[in-house]
Amino acid sequence: MSAFEYAPAPESRAVVSIEPEYGLFINGKFVKGKKHFPSINPATGEKLSNITQASNADVDKAVLAARSAYQKTWSKMAPAQRAKYLYRIARILQERAREFAVLETLDNGKPIRESRDVDVPLAAAHFFYHAGWADKLQHAGFGSAPKPHGVVGQIIPWNFPLLMLAWKIAPALATGNTVVLKPAESTSLTALLFAQVCQQAELPAGVVNIVTGDGAVGAALVNHPGIDKIAFTGSTDVGKIIARSVAHSGKSLTLELGGKGANIVFEDAAIDEAVEGIVNGIFFNQGHVCCAGSRLLIQEGIHDEVVGKLKVRMAKIRVGDPMDKNTDLGAINSAEQLMKINELVDYGKKEGGEIWSPQCTLPSKGFWFAPTIFSGVTQAHRIAREEIFGPVLSILTFRTPQEAIEKANNTPFGLSAGIWSEKGSRTLWASNQLKAGVIWANTFNKFDPASPFGGYKESGWGREGGRHGLGSYIKGGDHE
Numbered sequence: 191m192s193a194f195e196y197a198p199a200p201e202s203r204a205v206v207s208i209e210p211e212y213g214l215f216i217n218g219k220f221v222k223g224k225k226h227f228p229s230i231n232p233a234t235g236e237k238l239s240n241i242t243q244a245s246n247a248d249v250d251k252a253v254l255a256a257r258s259a260y261q262k263t264w265s266k267m268a269p270a271q272r273a274k275y276l277y278r279i280a281r282i283l284q285e286r287a288r289e290f291a292v293l294e295t296l297d298n299g300k301p302i303r304e305s306r307d308v309d310v311p312l313a314a315a316h317f318f319y320h321a322g323w324a325d326k327l328q329h330a331g332f333g334s335a336p337k338p339h340g341v342v343g344q345i346i347p348w349n350f351p352l353l354m355l356a357w358k359i360a361p362a363l364a365t366g367n368t369v370v371l372k373p374a375e376s377t378s379l380t381a382l383l384f385a386q387v388c389q390q391a392e393l394p395a396g397v398v399n400i401v402t403g404d405g406a407v408g409a410a411l412v413n414h415p416g417i418d419k420i421a422f423t424g425s426t427d428v429g430k431i432i433a434r435s436v437a438h439s440g441k442s443l444t445l446e447l448g449g450k451g452a453n454i455v456f457e458d459a460a461i462d463e464a465v466e467g468i469v470n471g472i473f474f475n476q477g478h479v480c481c482a483g484s485r486l487l488i489q490e491g492i493h494d495e496v497v498g499k500l501k502v503r504m505a506k507i508r509v510g511d512p513m514d515k516n517t518d519l520g521a522i523n524s525a526e527q528l529m530k531i532n533e534l535v536d537y538g539k540k541e542g543g544e545i546w547s548p549q550c551t552l553p554s555k556g557f558w559f560a561p562t563i564f565s566g567v568t569q570a571h572r573i574a575r576e577e578i579f580g581p582v583l584s585i586l587t588f589r590t591p592q593e594a595i596e597k598a599n600n601t602p603f604g605l606s607a608g609i610w611s612e613k614g615s616r617t618l619w620a621s622n623q624l625k626a627g628v629i630w631a632n633t634f635n636k637f638d639p640a641s642p643f644g645g646y647k648e649s650g651w652g653r654e655g656g657r658h659g660l661g662s663y664i665k666g667g668d669h670e
């Protein structure tokens with residue numbers, strides 16, 4: 191150990207108690223399932239628990255419970271009362287923040303620093319924010335008596351398990367809907383702990399139901415005739431299947447899908463700040479981020495300087511045990527995701543990209559990928575076009591601002607973009623030209639419940655968060 195090495199700072203896992211087996215959360219109670227599959231800790235390969243694979247009959251029961259709660263309780267309740275439950279949930283999430291952070295890190299592989307400082311506080315903030323809207327909906331611009339859809343089916347991915355749950359459940363409940371939510375199969379544990387929070391908050395039975403399992407359970411929800419609206423976050427491929435299934439069904443649909451965000455560094459940028467933003471843009475959450483800045487566009491004159499400084503900075507990234515508070519880059523969420531990253535990286539090499547990673551020793555157990563950059567990438571390369579969803583950055587160059595915009599927009603996606611420039615007029619000009627739902631200037635990956643989030647083109651339909659996000663859960667609100 192050199193004189194300046196960090197000492198290990200492990201977070202204790204004693205704050206969580208994980209049951210050997212979990213059932214489904216239907217009508218306010220945990221009910222036993224018949225078939226199970228393991229949930230593993232991706233940092234070690236250790237089995238954490240057995241999760242229920244819900245059957246079609248279980249999905250039926252959950253939808254019926256949500257319908258009954260909608261008709262008998264939730265739609266009849268005074269909006270200020272609904273707000274009370276959302277505030278309670280927000281407070282309990284804060285009180286149990288450490289437990290949620292540790293469980294999220296064990297189940298997902300993300301660094302404890304991120305689950306503790308980003309995922310859990312933002313999840314609580316979403317409940318606080320939407321609690322505030324619950325009794326003010328008539329002032330939100332959706333008419334004097336906005337109406338909920340009814341029963342909403344919600345399907346979420348594994349990259350921000352609790353946070354995506356909060357993005358879905360908080361606005362749905364605030365606007366008077368009841369929900370059946372399906373977490374991703376590799377990360378169900380914080381959703382099941384959230385079910386306990388619903389019990390602790392004495393949320394009326396059936397308002398929130400949680401069914402676990404794989405894509406077949408998601409498809410059962412999507413195709414269920416008792417569902418009025420589907421809200422999906424996940425891959426563009428599955429989003430397209432869902433859009434086809436829902437067409438002509440009369441169900442409302444919002445989709446939050448993939449991305450290939452351009453992070454553009456103009457030659458007048460503050461380079462050291464831009465380098466921090468590039469690292470945050472692609473290595474936050476192992477690059478498992480829909481809005482990651484996974485395509486770096488650098489103006490030609492500063493390419494060598496930026497890449498040189500980026501390599502120096504990347505050599506300082508601490509990869510390893512996600513439960514260590516000093517860790518920057520944790521585990522890849524699953525063997526399947528690691529395979530996908532390896533496949534695209536192999537393509538990148540074959541297509542002539544120049545690959546570089548800092549020296550780092552990866553743990554022998556679990557799923558890991560070193561922070562990686564590819565220089566000399568062109569628009570035609572697969573790694574410039576497809577979402578890798580891992581800690582891998584593709585670097586392209588441009589000569590003029592117009593060329594930067596053309597390259598940035600040359601993608602079927604349109605979720606996020608970043609602009610690095612000290613010139614306000616250039617930043618405003620570029621942000622007006624970029625076809626992306628979220629654009630950050632001289633920063634990256636900033637989230638706030640009051641700010642709408644969502645995509646253009648194959649990145650999705652509709653918005654989550656802010657006043658716009660409320661509209662997705664109000665009849666006719668999507669089109670307003």
Ligand code: NAD
Binds near residue numbers: 404447577
């Ligand atoms: P995925 O599409 O494979 O799975 C997402 C969810 O859909 C899971 O719960 C899965 O079980 C379920 N599912 C799978 N097949 C289904 C089907 N046929 N019908 C219904 N449900 C089905 O995506 P993933 O690998 O879990 O997540 C990564 C993707 O999510 C990336 O593409 C990422 O960009 C995207 N994402 C988008 C946002 C956003 O806000 N736009 C946020 C986070 C992640």
